[in-house]
Amino acid sequence: MTLRAPPLSAVHQRADASFTDFGGWEMPVEFESIRTEHEAVRDEAGKFDVSHMGQITVAGPDAATLTQRLTTNDVTVLDPGEAQYGAITDEDGIMLDDIVLYRLPEGAADEFLFIPNAGNDGEMTERWLSERDERGLDASVMNRTEEYAMIAVQGPDAPDLLAAETDISLAGLSRFEVADGAVAGVDSLIAQTGYTGERGFEILCPPDEAEAVWGALECQPCGLGARDTLRLEMGFLLSGQEFHPVDEPRTPYEAGIGWTVKLDTEFTGRDALAGVAADGPEEKLIGIELIDRGVPRHGYDVTTPDGEPIGHITSGTMSPTLGSPIALAYVPAAYAEPDTSVRVVVRGEPKKARTRSTPFLDR
Amino acid sequence: MSFDVPDDLRYLESHEWVRVAGDTAAVGITAFAQDELGDVVFVELPEEGAELAAGEDFGVVESIKAVSDVYAPVSGTVTAVNDRLRDEPELLNEDPFGDGWMLEVEVADESEVDDLLSPDAYRDQIE
Numbered sequence: 383m384t385l386r387a388p389p390l391s392a393v394h395q396r397a398d399a400s401f402t403d404f405g406g407w408e409m410p411v412e413f414e415s416i417r418t419e420h421e422a423v424r425d426e427a428g429k430f431d432v433s434h435m436g437q438i439t440v441a442g443p444d445a446a447t448l449t450q451r452l453t454t455n456d457v458t459v460l461d462p463g464e465a466q467y468g469a470i471t472d473e474d475g476i477m478l479d480d481i482v483l484y485r486l487p488e489g490a491a492d493e494f495l496f497i498p499n500a501g502n503d504g505e506m507t508e509r510w511l512s513e514r515d516e517r518g519l520d521a522s523v524m525n526r527t528e529e530y531a532m533i534a535v536q537g538p539d540a541p542d543l544l545a546a547e548t549d550i551s552l553a554g555l556s557r558f559e560v561a562d563g564a565v566a567g568v569d570s571l572i573a574q575t576g577y578t579g580e581r582g583f584e585i586l587c588p589p590d591e592a593e594a595v596w597g598a599l600e601c602q603p604c605g606l607g608a609r610d611t612l613r614l615e616m617g618f619l620l621s622g623q624e625f626h627p628v629d630e631p632r633t634p635y636e637a638g639i640g641w642t643v644k645l646d647t648e649f650t651g652r653d654a655l656a657g658v659a660a661d662g663p664e665e666k667l668i669g670i671e672l673i674d675r676g677v678p679r680h681g682y683d684v685t686t687p688d689g690e691p692i693g694h695i696t697s698g699t700m701s702p703t704l705g706s707p708i709a710l711a712y713v714p715a716a717y718a719e720p721d722t723s724v725r726v727v728v729r730g731e732p733k734k735a736r737t738r739s740t741p742f743l744d745r
Numbered sequence: 746m747s748f749d750v751p752d753d754l755r756y757l758e759s760h761e762w763v764r765v766a767g768d769t770a771a772v773g774i775t776a777f778a779q780d781e782l783g784d785v786v787f788v789e790l791p792e793e794g795a796e797l798a799a800g801e802d803f804g805v806v807e808s809i810k811a812v813s814d815v816y817a818p819v820s821g822t823v824t825a826v827n828d829r830l831r832d833e834p835e836l837l838n839e840d841p842f843g844d845g846w847m848l849e850v851e852v853a854d855e856s857e858v859d860d861l862l863s864p865d866a867y868r869d870q871i872e
Contacts, residue, residue, distance in 0.1 A: 416783055679812065700786035700807075700809055
């Protein structure tokens with residue numbers, strides 16, 4: 383299989399980045415060092431090439447009806463220029479993907495643009511098309527992943543950095559809002575969204591002009607390594623780790639994003655999720671902080687202090703900001719209360735740990 | 746990018762170095778290895794008195810992104826452990842051939858040193 387490469391690939395190679403295969407894309411994982419990049423975002427600002435994320439547009443008279451039928455959140459509350467987070471579930475309420483859905487600003491040719499995870503763009507386009515055809519809806523659905531570069535600039539200095547390069551007033555753009563604007567003279571969509579917990583923006587622009595945008599945002603380039611440690615400190619989900627239709631089948635309630643499920647709307651998976659909501663999920667995603675030395679990693683077992691297996695780590699790292707080992711794990715609801723004493727088994731050795739609420743950082 | 750490969754050391758293909766002085770050998774990981782790993786956040790080492798067997802793993806180095814076993818270049822008894830790595834694992838990144846040393850070993854069989862890579866052979870491997 384040939385890996386897909388982001389439009390800025392050559393730029394990253396010149397910057398001596400190291401690369402990794404992520405969701406079928408060859409993406410920069412590290413430019414300087416994960417710690418340096420992570421700290422830049424927490425203290426100043428960093429920029430990420432996130433062109434591996436998908437872009438799918440939905441237009442036409444039934445665009446809202448169609449999108450409402452496939453996402454857990456209520457898309458009808460969105461005004462033009464607003465965005466929301468949501469999940470896409472199957473008939474059993476199992477998460478297939480999590481997305482940010484933008485209702486595009488007035489005057490746009492398309493009504494909605496949504497961002498599935500890397501490598502899911504083809505499947506999600508098919509999902510929208512088959513639902514449309516099954517219900518005889520009037521909507522056009524286009525996979526535009528190859529037509530967009532996506533650049534995130536994140537961190538406390540991000541607003542000032544971007545303000546110097548754009549022709550729109552960022553003061554008028556709130557969190558989870560999107561506007562048309564030029565960045566370094568390149569016509570773009572500018573959204574105040576991100577995956578780091580810091581203030582920041584995601585910029586969608588044409589691939590052949592992405593280098594001008596990337597170059598104008600003068601701050602630390604960051605790879606997927608720092609993107610992962612930053613999101614993990616916030617307890618944000620990563621597709622493929624905290625949920626996966628085969629390897630980690632989870633409902634939004636288990637994954638801790640029950641707030642995105644609007645049971646008063648009609649969508650695939652709604653009835654199954656109504657049942658889960660009534661009974662409460664049997665297992666929950668929780669934060670874990672190790673007290674003993676060690677680094678929790680994906681797949682490690684979680685046990686009671688007596689050694690009884692109760693769950694497993696989905697993501698873990700040494701938190702660069704806190705300097706302590708943190709993780710996300712699924713455990714039975716009875717163990718999900720913060721400050722429950724548990725063990726994480728690291729290479730056969732049970733390490734003392736406690737459950738924690740997320741985010742791990744106050745932001 | 747070229748990495749420091751000191752001429753007074755011998756090397757393993759798995760990127761450990763050994764500095765032999767009499768019947769004592771200091772052991773660590775190379776500048777190339779620490780760069781591949783990235784920010785080291787945790788080091789797990791045996792205790793003094795532990796017996797190492799050449800070619801067997803004796804510890805673990807964890808960076809933010811990876812877990813890596815460390816292999817013994819020579820057989821012998823551990824006579825000293827670099828306790829600073831417990832609280833300052835980043836020494837492996839900052840000074841892999843100096844303050845980032847991991848162990849000292851009383852060498853059981855000096856002929857094993859002859860089987861290790863010369864600095865030139867290791868340079869060829871990482872280029």
